[in-house]
Amino acid sequence: MVETIRFRNGRLELVDQRLLPGKFKYVKCDTPREVWFAIKDMIVRGAPAIGITGAYGVYLGIKGIRGKDTAAIVRKAKKTAEYLATSRPTARNLFWGLERMVRSAMNNRDKTPALLKQLLLREADAILDEDKRICRAIGKNGKKLVPKGARVLTHCNAGALATADYGTALGVIYSAKDKIREVLVDETRPVLQGARLTSWELVNEGINATLICDNMAAYMMSKKRVDLVVVGADRISANGDTANKIGTYSVAVNAKYHGIPFYVAAPESTFDLTLKNGSEIPIEDRDPMEVKRMGGKLITVRDIKAANPAFDVTPAKLISGIITEKGVILRPTRRRVLQILKG
Amino acid sequence: MVETIRFRNGRLELVDQRLLPGKFKYVKCDTPREVWFAIKDMIVRGAPAIGITGAYGVYLGIKGIRGKDTAAIVRKAKKTAEYLATSRPTARNLFWGLERMVRSAMNNRDKTPALLKQLLLREADAILDEDKRICRAIGKNGKKLVPKGARVLTHCNAGALATADYGTALGVIYSAKDKIREVLVDETRPVLQGARLTSWELVNEGINATLICDNMAAYMMSKKRVDLVVVGADRISANGDTANKIGTYSVAVNAKYHGIPFYVAAPESTFDLTLKNGSEIPIEDRDPMEVKRMGGKLITVRDIKAANPAFDVTPAKLISGIITEKGVILRPTRRRVLQILKG
Numbered sequence: 044m045v046e047t048i049r050f051r052n053g054r055l056e057l058v059d060q061r062l063l064p065g066k067f068k069y070v071k072c073d074t075p076r077e078v079w080f081a082i083k084d085m086i087v088r089g090a091p092a093i094g095i096t097g098a099y100g101v102y103l104g105i106k107g108i109r110g111k112d113t114a115a116i117v118r119k120a121k122k123t124a125e126y127l128a129t130s131r132p133t134a135r136n137l138f139w140g141l142e143r144m145v146r147s148a149m150n151n152r153d154k155t156p157a158l159l160k161q162l163l164l165r166e167a168d169a170i171l172d173e174d175k176r177i178c179r180a181i182g183k184n185g186k187k188l189v190p191k192g193a194r195v196l197t198h199c200n201a202g203a204l205a206t207a208d209y210g211t212a213l214g215v216i217y218s219a220k221d222k223i224r225e226v227l228v229d230e231t232r233p234v235l236q237g238a239r240l241t242s243w244e245l246v247n248e249g250i251n252a253t254l255i256c257d258n259m260a261a262y263m264m265s266k267k268r269v270d271l272v273v274v275g276a277d278r279i280s281a282n283g284d285t286a287n288k289i290g291t292y293s294v295a296v297n298a299k300y301h302g303i304p305f306y307v308a309a310p311e312s313t314f315d316l317t318l319k320n321g322s323e324i325p326i327e328d329r330d331p332m333e334v335k336r337m338g339g340k341l342i343t344v345r346d347i348k349a350a351n352p353a354f355d356v357t358p359a360k361l362i363s364g365i366i367t368e369k370g371v372i373l374r375p376t377r378r379r380v381l382q383i384l385k386g
Numbered sequence: 387m388v389e390t391i392r393f394r395n396g397r398l399e400l401v402d403q404r405l406l407p408g409k410f411k412y413v414k415c416d417t418p419r420e421v422w423f424a425i426k427d428m429i430v431r432g433a434p435a436i437g438i439t440g441a442y443g444v445y446l447g448i449k450g451i452r453g454k455d456t457a458a459i460v461r462k463a464k465k466t467a468e469y470l471a472t473s474r475p476t477a478r479n480l481f482w483g484l485e486r487m488v489r490s491a492m493n494n495r496d497k498t499p500a501l502l503k504q505l506l507l508r509e510a511d512a513i514l515d516e517d518k519r520i521c522r523a524i525g526k527n528g529k530k531l532v533p534k535g536a537r538v539l540t541h542c543n544a545g546a547l548a549t550a551d552y553g554t555a556l557g558v559i560y561s562a563k564d565k566i567r568e569v570l571v572d573e574t575r576p577v578l579q580g581a582r583l584t585s586w587e588l589v590n591e592g593i594n595a596t597l598i599c600d601n602m603a604a605y606m607m608s609k610k611r612v613d614l615v616v617v618g619a620d621r622i623s624a625n626g627d628t629a630n631k632i633g634t635y636s637v638a639v640n641a642k643y644h645g646i647p648f649y650v651a652a653p654e655s656t657f658d659l660t661l662k663n664g665s666e667i668p669i670e671d672r673d674p675m676e677v678k679r680m681g682g683k684l685i686t687v688r689d690i691k692a693a694n695p696a697f698d699v700t701p702a703k704l705i706s707g708i709i710t711e712k713g714v715i716l717r718p719t720r721r722r723v724l725q726i727l728k729g
Contacts, residue, residue: 064687227693230677230686232575232599238678238686246687254692256575256677258600258633262698265635290601292608296643297636334573334599335581337680343573343581344407344589349597350570355605 044203045244048087048095048171050164053106055099057087060204064243075104075123082130082137085234089205090277090313091174094136098167100127101144106160113156120148120163132325133286133354135278139312140170171207177310178208180368185215185273185308188364188371191222193270196260198229199288200240201275201308211308212273213244215366226252227263231288233334233351257290264301272298276309276365283359283375284321285309292355295362304363311367311384321356329353387546388587391430391438391514393507396449398442400430403547407586418447418466425473425480428577432548433620433656434517437479441510443470444487449503456499463491463506475668476629476697478621482655483513514550520653521551523711528558528616528651531707531714534565536613539603541572542631543583544618544651554651555616556587558709569595570606574631576676576694600633607644615641619652619708626702626718627664628652635698638705647706654710654727664699672696 049056055072061084062068070086072078078100081087087096104123105116124141131137147166151159189195195216202213209217216226226245231237238254245252255263263269272294278286285291285307298305318324331349335341343349365372365380372383392399398415404427405411413429415421421443424430430439447466448459467484474480490509494502532538538559545556552560559569569588574580581597588595598606606612615637621629628634628650641648661667674692678684686692708715708723715726 065684228690229601230575232573232601235685242686242690246689252690254677254686254690256600256632258572258575258636259693259695259698261636261639262632262695263693265698289599289605293601293604293636293640296604296640300639300643334597338683338685340681341408342578342681343585343597346589347571347585347595347597350602350606352602352605355602355608 044209047092047204048207050099050168055096055103057081057096058204059086060088060240061086063239073103075100075126078103079127079130088236089200090134090136090275091206091211091310092204093131093134094140094312095171095174095207097127097137098140098144098170101141102163102167105163108156111156113152113154113159116156116159117148117152121145131327133277133327135315136312143170174207174310177368178206178210178214181211181308181310181366182209182214182218184368184371185306185366186219188271188306188366189215189219189222190270192224193222194225194227194268195223196227196229196263196269196272196294197241198237198274198291198294199231200236202241202244204240204244205275211310212275213241215273215308216250217248220250224251226250227269228252228254229257229260229290229294230254231290232257236288260294261297264297264303269303271304271306273306273308276307276313277354278324279309279314279365280318280320280324281316281380282320282377283362283365283372283380285357285362285365286321286324286326286354287357289352289355292357295357299361305361306364306366307362308366311369314380314384321358324356326355327353387552390435390547391550393442393511398439398446400424400439401547402429403431403583404429406582416446418443418469421446422470422473431579432543433477433479433618434549434554434653435547436474436477437483437655438514438517438550440470440480441483441487441513444484445506445510448506451499454499456495456497456502459499459502460491460495464488474670476620476670478658479655486513517550520711521549521553521557524554524651524653524709525552525557525561527711527714528649528709529562531614531649531709532558532562532565533613535567536565537568537570537611538566539570539572539606539612539615539637540584541580541617541634541637542574543579545584545587547583547587548618554653555618556584558616558651559593560591563593567594569593570612571595571597572600572603572633572637573597574633575600579631603637604640607640607646612646614647614649616649616651619650619656620697621667622652622657622708623661623663623667624659624723625663625720626705626708626715626723628700628705628708629664629667629669629697630700632695632698635700638700642704648704649707649709650705651709654712657723657727664701667699669698670696
């Protein structure tokens with residue numbers, strides 16, 4: 044599996060996902076500003092991955108502070124977290140990672156500056172290491188839901204490139220590899236995470252995969268080429284409503300219409316229990332030029348407007364189950380979400 | 387409006403729709419082989435437009451025949467029609483146009499060769515002229531279905547570039563222009579007829595249009611930004627099941643889920659009353675490279691398979707009405723289709 048995020052020689056190294064699959068290259072980040080840009084410009088993307096990236100970003104913000112003032116480090120950690128939180132609004136994991144770093148700084152404000160810095164690096168490392176275990180647990184929990192000979196459809200990329208290990212939705216696919224006959228990959232316009240990233244991962248892993256345009260998913264369902272759908276998530280409200288990459292909702296409506304199980308795979312850190320339902324999840328609107336241009340070239344008329352919501356919300360009632368590291372939340376409701384996460 | 391198809395100085399001239407919106411250029415066809423390629427490679431596309439193109443193609447096949455043998459012209463017309471019928475399999479209008487030319491040749495087999503040739507050119511001209519009147523009648527019939535201040539979603543291109551006049555689905559939009567607040571344009575992967583052709587037409591006509599990726603349509607519906615959907619058609623079976631550009635079915639399922647009226651606009655020549663239902667409509671599978679490449683460049687990994695069905699079938703039960711030149715077939719069934727078309 045690809046190592047999407049690594050910390051080496053005091054720098055954060057990220058696979059530049061803008062260039063895949065054409066080029067495989069690490070971008071090195073030394074400062075919070077570089078980390079902010081890496082998240083904003085989608086050098087790194089995928090909710091768990093940007094949670095980890097954000098955590099290291101906080102460390103990069105405090106690592107260079109000289110002097111004996113621990114409080115200055117705590118203040119800087121907070122400020123850096125606030126700054127990084129402005130990079131992208133939807134994925135819960137980013138805020139979760141940032142909050143965890145700030146909490147660690149607060150909890151260790153009695154330590155020496157040198158020790159505090161060390162502890163904060165350790166906290167970021169812990170977030171990365173935990174994500175690996177979480178991916179494996181999600182994969183294991185999801186495997187049971189995959190029937191023998193299954194044809195699975197996925198949208199966007201919730202794989203190794205979106206996490207520190209083999210992914211959430213793709214983790215389920217990797218762990219159930221022997222039972223899977225085919226994976227249909229939605230190309231996922233406008234940024235083509237399916238065509239560029241998921242296709243690359245699945246071909247590298249020797250999994251039988253077929254790329255489709257997003258608008259072909261319903262047709263494939265009508266032709267009985269899809270037995271189940273599994274996708275990742277960017278933020279899940281307390282009742283199970285799930286924000287994920289734009290287009291997920293359309294797949295969910297179509298899966299419902301065709302009687303096909305629709306699963307979400309996500310760690311606990313993607314849940315935002317402060318939100319009652321999905322209508323409260325902020326949806327990022329990105330540059331319309333992402334829709335109007337492809338490979339740097341205009342694909343439409345210059346004067347047309349374009350919409351570019353980066354996510355949509357799939358209501359819980361369309362979701363057969365949410366696969367977490369703690370277990371599967373079947374037919375999610377507020378009660379069942381709390382039962383699995385807190386029970 | 388653009389003149390998509392014209393016959394000048396003994397040649398068929400077609401706007402090269404592969405190059406739009408970047409370049410506006412006519413391709414000139416002198417032979418059935420050139421016409422075959424123009425249809426196959428989608429220099430010209432849209433069911434009514436390829437019906438007209440096919441008709442002129444038959445004329446180009448017989449136009450150069452010398453000698454006094456009328457039967458030779460009839461034979462050549464038949465052979466040319468059979469040949470052109472192999473270019474693309476789904477749109478009914480192509481076969482309808484070809485059959486009409488063959489019928490005209492048969493009906494005039496007693497004429498002199500010179501007169502027969504003249505009559506066949508006149509038949510192709512008539513098909514083109516009739517299409518203009520048909521577009522206007524569809525526009526007029528569809529206008530009544532558009533509420534004031536409507537936001538309309540359309541998929542692919544069923545406009546001036548798909549017909550000899552202002553289109554079928556876009557004809558409805560053009561005729562109801564004063565009542566329309568906004569048109570959402572599905573980009574329509576993989577060939578991007580929405581992004582390239584419909585956007586170009588609507589901006590040229592000064593209509594408030596917003597381009598979206600196909601996978602955003604459901605999200606826009608959930609945000610109440612769509613009051614009705616109107617699309618074209620490539621073939622309609624006797625019960626109202628409708629083959630149209632891939633992705634139409636997904637839009638129809640989503641429209642149903644959101645309680646949004648879904649209309650098809652098409653001339654009688656798109657109906658294939660010999661087919662009981664949509665499962666009998668042949669669906670063209672095109673080159674997977676149309677999905678894997680964009681602007682000549684690979685957008686995914688070389689080794690992944692890709693599916694490329696060019697059409698899908700929307701069952702009649704998802705269709706609120708089919709707008710024809712003879713009237714609107716509301717909630718289509720076999721009985722209602724025949725009532726409007728034959729009544």
